[in-house]
Amino acid sequence: MYAVKSVAGAMGLGLIGFYLGLGIVAVLRWLFGYPDPWGGEINIIGGWVLGVFLWLMGIGMWGMWGREWFGLKTYQRNLPGWQRYFTFNTDHKVIGIQYLVTFMVVFFLAGALAMLMRAELAQSGNQFLSNSQYNGTMGLHGILMVAVAVAAVIGGIGNYAVPLMIGAQDMAFPRLNALTFWLVPPVAVGLLATPFLGGIEHGWTAYPPLSVFTNSSQVLFSLSIITFGLTSILGALNFIVTIIYMRAPGLTWGRLPIFVWSMFATSWIALLYTQGFAAALLLILLDRLGFSFFEASTGGDPLLYQHVFWFYSHPAVYIMVLPGFGLALEIIAHFSRKPLFAYKYAVAAFLGILGLSGVVWAHHMFTSGMPNYLHGPFLVATELISIPTGLIFLSALGTIWLGRLWLKPPMLFALAVIFNFACGGVTGIFLADVPTDIHLQDTYFVVAHFHYTIVGGEIFALFAAIYYYFPKMTGRMYSERLAKLHFWWMFIGFNATFFLMHLPGIKGMNRRIADFQSELDPLNLTISLAAFLLGASFLVFIWNMVYSWVRGPVAEANPWQVRTLEWQTTSPPPHENFPAPPVVRGGPYDYGVPGSIHATFPSAPSAGFAGAPAGGGQ
Amino acid sequence: MRKPMQTGLIVAAILAVLTITEYLFATHVGDDLVRFLGITVSALGKAVLIIYYFMHIYRLWRPQEAH
Amino acid sequence: MALATAHHEAAHAPAHNHLAINRAGLWLFFFSETILFGLLLSARFYLEGIHREELNQALGLLITVILLLSSVTAYTAETAIEHDNKKVASWYLFFTIVLGLIFAGGVAYEWSIAHFHRSESFGSIFFTMTGIHATHVITGVFMLILVWAQALRGRYSSKNPWAVSAVVMYWHFVDVVWVFYYPALYLTK
Ligand code: HEM
Ligand SMILES: [Cu+2]
Numbered sequence: 039m040y041a042v043k044s045v046a047g048a049m050g051l052g053l054i055g056f057y058l059g060l061g062i063v064a065v066l067r068w069l070f071g072y073p074d075p076w077g078g079e080i081n082i083i084g085g086w087v088l089g090v091f092l093w094l095m096g097i098g099m100w101g102m103w104g105r106e107w108f109g110l111k112t113y114q115r116n117l118p119g120w121q122r123y124f125t126f127n128t129d130h131k132v133i134g135i136q137y138l139v140t141f142m143v144v145f146f147l148a149g150a151l152a153m154l155m156r157a158e159l160a161q162s163g164n165q166f167l168s169n170s171q172y173n174g175t176m177g178l179h180g181i182l183m184v185a186v187a188v189a190a191v192i193g194g195i196g197n198y199a200v201p202l203m204i205g206a207q208d209m210a211f212p213r214l215n216a217l218t219f220w221l222v223p224p225v226a227v228g229l230l231a232t233p234f235l236g237g238i239e240h241g242w243t244a245y246p247p248l249s250v251f252t253n254s255s256q257v258l259f260s261l262s263i264i265t266f267g268l269t270s271i272l273g274a275l276n277f278i279v280t281i282i283y284m285r286a287p288g289l290t291w292g293r294l295p296i297f298v299w300s301m302f303a304t305s306w307i308a309l310l311y312t313q314g315f316a317a318a319l320l321l322i323l324l325d326r327l328g329f330s331f332f333e334a335s336t337g338g339d340p341l342l343y344q345h346v347f348w349f350y351s352h353p354a355v356y357i358m359v360l361p362g363f364g365l366a367l368e369i370i371a372h373f374s375r376k377p378l379f380a381y382k383y384a385v386a387a388f389l390g391i392l393g394l395s396g397v398v399w400a401h402h403m404f405t406s407g408m409p410n411y412l413h414g415p416f417l418v419a420t421e422l423i424s425i426p427t428g429l430i431f432l433s434a435l436g437t438i439w440l441g442r443l444w445l446k447p448p449m450l451f452a453l454a455v456i457f458n459f460a461c462g463g464v465t466g467i468f469l470a471d472v473p474t475d476i477h478l479q480d481t482y483f484v485v486a487h488f489h490y491t492i493v494g495g496e497i498f499a500l501f502a503a504i505y506y507y508f509p510k511m512t513g514r515m516y517s518e519r520l521a522k523l524h525f526w527w528m529f530i531g532f533n534a535t536f537f538l539m540h541l542p543g544i545k546g547m548n549r550r551i552a553d554f555q556s557e558l559d560p561l562n563l564t565i566s567l568a569a570f571l572l573g574a575s576f577l578v579f580i581w582n583m584v585y586s587w588v589r590g591p592v593a594e595a596n597p598w599q600v601r602t603l604e605w606q607t608t609s610p611p612p613h614e615n616f617p618a619p620p621v622v623r624g625g626p627y628d629y630g631v632p633g634s635i636h637a638t639f640p641s642a643p644s645a646g647f648a649g650a651p652a653g654g655g656q
Numbered sequence: 657m658r659k660p661m662q663t664g665l666i667v668a669a670i671l672a673v674l675t676i677t678e679y680l681f682a683t684h685v686g687d688d689l690v691r692f693l694g695i696t697v698s699a700l701g702k703a704v705l706i707i708y709y710f711m712h713i714y715r716l717w718r719p720q721e722a723h
Numbered sequence: 724m725a726l727a728t729a730h731h732e733a734a735h736a737p738a739h740n741h742l743a744i745n746r747a748g749l750w751l752f753f754f755s756e757t758i759l760f761g762l763l764l765s766a767r768f769y770l771e772g773i774h775r776e777e778l779n780q781a782l783g784l785l786i787t788v789i790l791l792l793s794s795v796t797a798y799t800a801e802t803a804i805e806h807d808n809k810k811v812a813s814w815y816l817f818f819t820i821v822l823g824l825i826f827a828g829g830v831a832y833e834w835s836i837a838h839f840h841r842s843e844s845f846g847s848i849f850f851t852m853t854g855i856h857a858t859h860v861i862t863g864v865f866m867l868i869l870v871w872a873q874a875l876r877g878r879y880s881s882k883n884p885w886a887v888s889a890v891v892m893y894w895h896f897v898d899v900v901w902v903f904y905y906p907a908l909y910l911t912k
Contacts, residue, residue, distance in 0.1 A: 313762065317763065
């Protein structure tokens, strides 16, 4: 088993690197005459850097990449079967599935933490967790879910589908692509190790001064997130270059599937803004080492952190939701069997959100004590974003209108995205208006808002995409009945949990605190029960996926009768994606337009694909 | 390679002049606004020169160009 | 378990596109880094306004000139490779490395004589900005050394200039950052 040996070896190298890094920093500190060479956190930083580097080299980067730096010949091991997924594989389809499976596992882990939190919150007072254990659980849940939201759709679905949709053989930088995935395991290890150093006490936002004074798990948190930021940035870079340079002949910008457009806009946001999170956490690390960026008594300012942090983290919500919108529009168009309504406006909306996303961050800071004159501009800028968001809704609703809806599981989830995000967007307005926000800030109303947008908007789209691409990825079909059961179960559980969560929020129940006023007991018990209902729905999903992947009936190449390129090849596609390079002749959504063709394969032996059957399934 | 080297040296000379200008603005100009403008404009000029002539940013939108 | 020697960079992109693809990727990386450096620059003015502690002006001017000069030598190296002038290219890569090391030494010296401490806010800003920049310089020196070692063996030519171009572009980028950091740290009131 080469794969097992290679992973074990890389882990060994990573550990050696970690201890070596600790030691090197200690020696340096000793040389410079510090009294405590094993000073602690700075050693961890050195260990992390060297450990991650050697881990990457061990997992296969040395053979495929590192050797080149020294003028040696590079080589790649092409392993068969499941072993592909455990090596430094550069095939975008392998990487997509690696991302997807990894982040589904993380999603369920973080979900289990949420169940634990709801168990604690079912009643006022402390039952299962001490206050600091609750904080650690909540912080870990938050940051793991943020990681899932940032990487599952982009890294999983994006990697898998974008090169196929644009008729390319792979991403522009395949080795870089593999590198971004193999940076994820150290991040996961780093974050999951935080409970052993005392737990993340400061939530996913890591505000100082707490994050400067708290236990050393902060250091692991910061290092992991900085590394994760690198993954995001390099991945985004790869998508932008791929979409610009690797499109099949004839695939003009005006014919690009809308999901590819959404990935393009998202990637620019990730490329430019992710540095903010990394910079903010870097400054926290430095402050922990005796700098004074955020220490007011020596001229620092804690608000600086919030500015830098939200400079990334507001755009980050669009990194999360834009690919979700793209998937929803994509699926709605195919399953309504209609051209996508107002395609150009939808593209303009994605680009508009890209433009506006960087100028609204301080709406998270209305109660922070920042200067009052900033309130107005950030209020207005935030509400301006509803214009492009509205255009996306326009496009979705216009496509559904008089369409021939084919209510398969992907379509159900895509329609739910539209419904849920409407709720999340409306609550966003109350949070963007300063007078209401001053009351609602830091309450469960905010928690309800962002779960409606992220879970309702993005995670539902992720499930839509999984049900959409499962046959393509695995070559097998899942049980449609179980998928529909999962949909209704999750939809009802989700709306029950998070709709109810607005109510204690309006009554002033604070987020991030293990205890609350006992008048809110009945409400919180109901929310907890609804949350358990929601959590249980995923068991159906897991069973359906695992069983179908192994035992499911063999899927057709194009089970949904869809016109875009990824469906014009076998399920799963061959290593080089298409039997022959495609040439694009028309738009991807021209269902029912007589004589329309999306793509042909001129050099293929048989004439190739000639447009979707009119009328589609049923 | 005569011609590109000439360009390089001319750019280097302008960079030197701008650096001196910048320094003199900082040490000899009292008015805050004028000093700020002088320094910023010199720095921007240097950056543009390096980005255009040394980093050849125009090759981005002329990919077929032979060096 | 085949052992293939080829890695397929930019699989299926038309061959003439490879250089353009690599170049675009590198520029995107610069855009992203620009935000990082820009955020630190903004933090400097956010915390301290235009206030500044006393610094060694002669040293500041000197290392600035040295870094600009290293950009000129790097430019010469790239131009030489593009004209298949391998000897000149190797020499100028070497000069660039030396100038880069002198710059880093200058920063280290400035650190050792600074009369402020990292626990004051100007110290925080100064050490962080120069530190992150110097980290990029050192990284650049490492990459220059790797490329130089290959250049000495004659591996690059006008047909295969990318590694030299890339490391030189990176070097210029680091220089551009200093073009803004120098006045922000040394030339405010
Ligand atoms: C319709 C447009 C939206 C508006 C007007 C809006 C507005 C806001 C405002 C003003 C806040 C700050 C609340 C507070 O802390 O007092 C907030 C919080 C939040 N929003 Fe939104 N939002 C919108 C869409 C989204 C989307 C699309 C996402 C994610 C996909 C999202 C995710 C979040 C998150 C994660 C927070 C809480 C961050 C935290 O404090 O931990 N929002 N939103
Ligand atoms: Cu926001």
